[in-house]
Amino acid sequence: MFDELQREIVLGLAPPESALIELDLAKRFDCSQGTVREALMRLNEEGLVTRLPRRGTSVAQCRPADARVLIELRLKIECDSIGRLVSRADGELETILHGRLNDMRNAARDADEYGLAAHDRAFHIALFEAADLQLVTPILRRCLIHVHRFKIMKSGQLRDLEETAERHVPILDALRARDAKRLAEVLRHHISTIVDFGPDLTERPSQ
Numbered sequence: 001m002f003d004e005l006q007r008e009i010v011l012g013l014a015p016p017e018s019a020l021i022e023l024d025l026a027k028r029f030d031c032s033q034g035t036v037r038e039a040l041m042r043l044n045e046e047g048l049v050t051r052l053p054r055r056g057t058s059v060a061q062c063r064p065a066d067a068r069v070l071i072e073l074r075l076k077i078e079c080d081s082i083g084r085l086v087s088r089a090d091g092e093l094e095t096i097l098h099g100r101l102n103d104m105r106n107a108a109r110d111a112d113e114y115g116l117a118a119h120d121r122a123f124h125i126a127l128f129e130a131a132d133l134q135l136v137t138p139i140l141r142r143c144l145i146h147v148h149r150f151k152i153m154k155s156g157q158l159r160d161l162e163e164t165a166e167r168h169v170p171i172l173d174a175l176r177a178r179d180a181k182r183l184a185e186v187l188r189h190h191i192s193t194i195v196d197f198g199p200d201l202t203e204r205p206s207q
Contacts, residue, residue, distance in 0.1 A: 001029040002039040007114045009048045009059055010145065012153040020049060020057045047142060048149075067150035067195060070143045077140050078124065079188050081131040086180045088130050094176055096126050101168050108161035116161050117148040123168055127175070151195050 005025075008014040025036045040057050043049040051057045100123040107115035121144040128140055167190060174183035 001025070001031060001035065002042055004029070005039055005043060006046075006048065006145075009043070010117065010149045010152060011114055012062075012149075014059050016059050016061045018059045020059065022057070046145060048145070062146075062150055062153050064150070064154075067147060067154075070147050070150075071191060071194060074140065074143045074147065074191050075188060077136055077143070078128055078191065079184050081128065081133060081136075082180050082184045082187070084133075085127065085131040086175070086178055086183065088132060089175060089178065093126065093130050094172070097123060097168075097172050097175070100126060101165065101172060104165035104168065105162065108165045111161065113152060113159070113161060116164060117152065120164070120168075121145060121148065127171070147194060154195070 005014070005020075014020070020040060022033050022036045022040070025039075026033045029036070040049055040051065044051045044057075048060055049057050050060050100119055103119040104116050104123065107113075107119055121141070124144060125137065125141060129137060170186040171183065171190060174186050
């Protein structure tokens, strides 16, 4: 049930601030309240739900201000590690990333937006893990899921899923060439154009 609840929250099927009642969820998923509680605790750790004593659990908010900071954090985490990443990259990493790209393409052709987002996150995590910065990976993982949630919920229209998948090709090409400068450029563009806030995301808004 954890995966299904995560899917519903990321896709906006469970609206922000909507209540999640343990007993109702247990009946819906035909499971124990203990199983529900464990799933909600995991979602709370991801920041997808808010659990408050004596007030219950609700779906977390999804605000532009948070999304902007999270994307800026992604830029810092992913782009500042490029040199370290490229020096450790090998053919196995390229194979893994190509497989993730094909997973994205298949999800796009099946019109599976959540599956595409999940494979997208896996692509970026695999790429970053090559830099061997293990304490930072969980932070990036959290950034990724919240940015994808914001992008999906705020898109306002059907997105071209195949185009979303193909946006990863330049990243893979730059890695194959072991071109750290090019990889940093394409990755920065890729991240900064995930969500259209109006101005370029790499430019801070005026105070």
